[in-house]
Amino acid sequence: MMLRLEKATLGKFGAQDMMSLIMSRGWEAILPDALDDKQLLLVSDQFRDLLSGVSWNGEHDPTRAALPLALLLLSKAGAKRSGDNFEVGMETLQEALCLLSTAVDREIVNRMLQRQDATPIGTGLIQGLQLLVQHAMEQANSACHT
Incomplete structure (x- = not known):
């Protein structure tokens, strides 16, 4: 095996962090491009768990930052809020998690290869x-008018 990492040495990266x-x-x-190496690796691992269904147990796990991170970035990208809740469908959340996971992994590989993308990953x-x-909102609006 070419690249190996001992996960136990990474510590934790949770919502509080x-x-x-x-x-x-x-x-x-x-x-992703602002996180340090350990945080980046931990969040990559957390996204993998989320995407494979490992941590969809419905309980809020304070040791994991991936889901709160995804929701916060979705809000920064324009997802609507109603009170304390986000109006984000599961499909949109799933696609956002895939985008985030890809961006995080891309940043890891860029650091290892000492490369940079023309457009910063963030x-x-x-x-x-x-x-x-935007696409999700357009879909929702067109569904309301049919």
Whole structure:
């Protein structure tokens, strides 16, 4: 095996850690290209769990930042809020998780290969999420008018 990492040495990256980053450096601090190596690897692992259904147990797990991170970035991309809730369909959330997982993994590979994309990964991610939210809102509106 070429690349190997001992997960136990990484520690944790949870919702509280994510909030600390946001409080000290603003919401952009949770974009993939702003996270440090350990945070990036932990969040990649968490997205894999979410996408495979491992942690859809419905309980809020404070040791995991992936879902709150996805919801926060969706809100920054224009997802509507009603009170304390987001109006995001499961399909949109699933697509957002895929986009986020891909962006995080891309950032990991870029760091390993010492490469950079023409468009910073965080910028491309927000643009992708904006398109996703826009498309979901258009679908919802056209469904209301039929």
